[in-house]
Amino acid sequence: MFIQPWDAALDDAEWRTWIADGHDFGILSVNGLPGHAPITVPTHFTVDGAALLVHLARPNPVWKPIEADPNVTFTVTGDYAFIPGPWRTRPGTEPTDGVPTSYYAAVQFTCQAAIVDEPEEKAELLRRQMAHFQPDGDHAPIDPGRPPYGRMLPGIRGLRLDITEVRAKFKYDDHKPVEQRTDTARRLTGRAAALDVPAAAQQLRRLDRVGVWKP
Template sequence: MLIHPWDAARDDDEWRSWLRTRDFGQLAANGVDGGAPVVVPTHFRYDGDEVVLHLARPNPIWAALEANPAAVVSVHDEYAYIPTGWRSDSPETGVPTSYYAAVQLVCRARIVDDREGKADILRRQLAHHQPDGDHGEVAADAGPYHRNLSAIRGLRLEVVDVRAKFKYDDHKPDALRTRVAAGLAERRLPGDAAVLERQRSRGAGRSAG
């Protein structure tokens, strides 16, 4: 992912705060024997140090990770297409772009096959996704889940690098940014409100700096 200096996260707090409210993304691994990358949409839990998740045993990601444990968890959101006329006084000279936020966690994978290890991952995920506790007991040899543990494999992903990008024309003049903000507010497509809020937040940070 190309990250220009003006698109980079202000600091670790910015991307951590953004990712804290997002727990669905794509897990990507290198293909086996030169094959295409394997990309799996999935829920996950990230606790600041590692990512944990589980997938069905037949999932093709396992062969890829057994061949090479390098993996990326990719999350994107707050995206919108920005048309030509919003970025120029003349639609004929404007250059369209995309606004978006994206965080990629570069990881080293460890596959978990022992029953207690898988139960621990399920406990951690359920505590995150169902914090009210309405999920029943999670144990290796008891409760409603233990009979299904053989059908899944767990995954613990050690985060070794983070790539964070917030692409909202931070480097452009205020007049252009104001015109884009007005366009987003008027268009009101799904996602435009979140993009507008992020653009304004980034602009406020730029002014404060």
């Protein structure tokens, strides 16, 4: 992932806060076996200290490639929007001369994957995930010896993705003039399609922190 200086995370707290704010679904990318393309899997995940926790169905094709090479990437994206060229036109130039772009936030984790297969360890991984996704505890006990989860555990395998590197990108034109960024956020809010409003919120948040971009 290419990151311009003005698109980089301002600090670790920025991407950590963004992930914690409901961005818990991403793409697991696994190196393919020789002669095969890489495998990508969309999935929910849970942050557990310096690791990500995932579980997948046993028939999933990722297991043999991970056993051969545990180096994987997990990518989370969100708050994206297409920005039309006229919105980015410099003062005094034709609107059609503006160059369009994409706004988005992305966090990319480089990880070492460890497969979790022991029944109680899988159950504990699921408990940690459920503590995140169903914190009210409105589910049956997750126990290898009790239904309904006990009989389902053999059908899944867990993954602990130990994080070795994090690269975060918040692409919201921070190098452009303050007036232009403010106007773009206004236009996004007014258009209000798909993720326009969250994208505008990210742009205004960054604008408040960055102000005038200084290399």
